[in-house]
Amino acid sequence: MEKETNVRPDLVVILGPTASGKSALGIALAQEFKGEIVSADSRQVYRGLDIGTAKVTPAERAMVPHHLLDVVEPQEIYSVSQFQQEAIAAIQAILQRGHQPFLVGGSPHYIQTVVDHFDIPTVAPQPELRARLEAQPLEQLLAELAVLDPASAAVIDRKNPRRVIRALEVCLVTGQPFSQQRGTSQPLYRCLLLGINWPRTVLYQRIDSRIDERMQQGLLKEVQDQLASGLTHERLDAFGLEYRFASRWLRGEFASEAEMVQKLKYASHDFTRRQLSWFRRDKRIIWLDAEADLLTQARAALQTFRAHSE
Structure with a gap:
């Protein structure tokens, strides 16, 4: 009987690099296994950032309940700590409804905070301090971090x-290295981690096609609308490559739109390499062959996982 009290609920995680097909697989599995999806994307929490983040459409949301989309305005700061708290709350609510929670996304930090139940420093955002830091060149910030917290500087x-x-911010407010304030608590969930694996050349082609689609869907207008609403170019830079490059194009930093798009594609390839390097470190991930039947592979893995419940 004692074992029953230690049983952890199941959480299915679907992860992978940009443009790998995470959202589609998550929806298909959630439909089949009576599930709901919690987004693990550091940019999709922001309202109005739809095209550049490849946010699921209203039609897709109608197919399966989605959580942690459109949580805050782009002017607001949304921390990893906030995500962890709200993701765990969403997962607990899904479990209470008797449904299967799926954590779906490509932000490794966000995924790890839930899967490994990180202890995250609970330092509230410091607007004045952040404004001062944001005014400094990135190279200067990195040098300062190397002095205050060499361990974080080495892996960030x-x-x-x-x-x-x-x-x-955490170092300066607490007086302690950020790296020394992060640990792990007892895991809350028994996790199945499913990764989507494409041959690198095919993945790059998918990324390039997605960027072309985003341009056709109105990425530049989305950025212009955000600027018109009062968002700064500097703030847009923080929302990832699509917004950073579109912002730079609108500031006249490229000779042509075609040059901007091509350089965005190259930068996205580089980002994907780093994304995959992060994921490859986690040996718990079961990598699915994206060139075969993804749903069949994922279904089999999930059925096996459930059959070996604690």
């Missing part, structure tokens, strides 16, 4: 100012 995404500023 050096091209992501938000991550660097957050690490510095």
Whole structure:
């Protein structure tokens, strides 16, 4: 009887690089296994950032309940700690309804905070401090982080100012290295991690096609609308490559739209390599062959997972 009290509920995680087909697989599985989806995307939490983040459409949301989409305005700061708290709350509510929760996305940090139940420093955002840090060149911020927290500086995404500023913010407010304030608690869920694996050349083609589609869907207008609403170019830069490059194009930094699109594709390939490097470290992930029948593979893995419940 004692074992029953230690049984952890099942959480199915669908992850993978940009343009790998996570959303479609998540919807198909959730429909089949009476599920609901919690988005694990660091940009889809923002309202109005739809095209550049490949946010699921209203029609797709009508097929399966989705959570943690359109949570805050782009002017607001949404932290990893906030995501963890709200994702766990959403998962618990799904379980209480007797449904299967699916965590679907490509943001490794977000996924890990839930799967491994990270202890995250609960330092509230400091607007004045952030404004001062945001005014400094990224190279200077990295140098400061290397002094205050060498361990974080060694592994942090050096091209992501938000991550660097957050690490510095925690260091400066608490007086302790950010890396020493993160640990793991007892896992809340028994997790099945399913990754979508494409041959690299095919994945790059899918990324390029998606960028072309986003341009056709009105990515530049989406960025212009955000600027018109009062969002700054600097804030747009924090929302990832699509918004960063579109913002730079609108500021006249490229000779042509075609040049901007091509450089965005190259930068997206590089980002995907880093994304995959992060995921490959986690040996728990079961990689599905995207060139075969993804749904059949995922269904079999989920059925086996359930058959070996604790």
